[in-house]
Amino acid sequence: MKEKAKETLMSRKFWVTTLTGILALGLFLAGHIDIDRMIEIVRWAGGIYVGSLSIEDAAKKLLPVAKILLEAG
Numbered sequence: 001m002k003e004k005a006k007e008t009l010m011s012r013k014f015w016v017t018t019l020t021g022i023l024a025l026g027l028f029l030a031g032h033i034d035i036d037r038m039i040e041i042v043r044w045a046g047g048i049y050v051g052s053l054s055i056e057d058a059a060k061k062l063l064p065v066a067k068i069l070l071e072a073g
Contacts, residue, residue: 005037009023010036013046016045017042017045020041020042020045021041021042021045022040023041024038024042025038027069027072029058030072033068035039037072040064041065041067041068041069044065045065
């Protein structure tokens with residue numbers, strides 16, 4: 001059990017998703033985005049982390065997130 005927890009904390013996906021979630025929460029609390037957009041940003045971030053996708057696939061997944069952040073202003 002302890003080994004699984006250590007693997008999770010060392011996971012790039014975990015940290016990318018967590019940090020993106022913090023960013024999305026900040027945008028939500030500041031009133032720039034609504035809760036649905038916040039959830040969408042975190043969901044997209046779960047599939048984007050270093051080493052999991054090719055550059056092209058990551059760019060395709062990142063485009064909707066970038067559009068949401070640009071709309072948020």
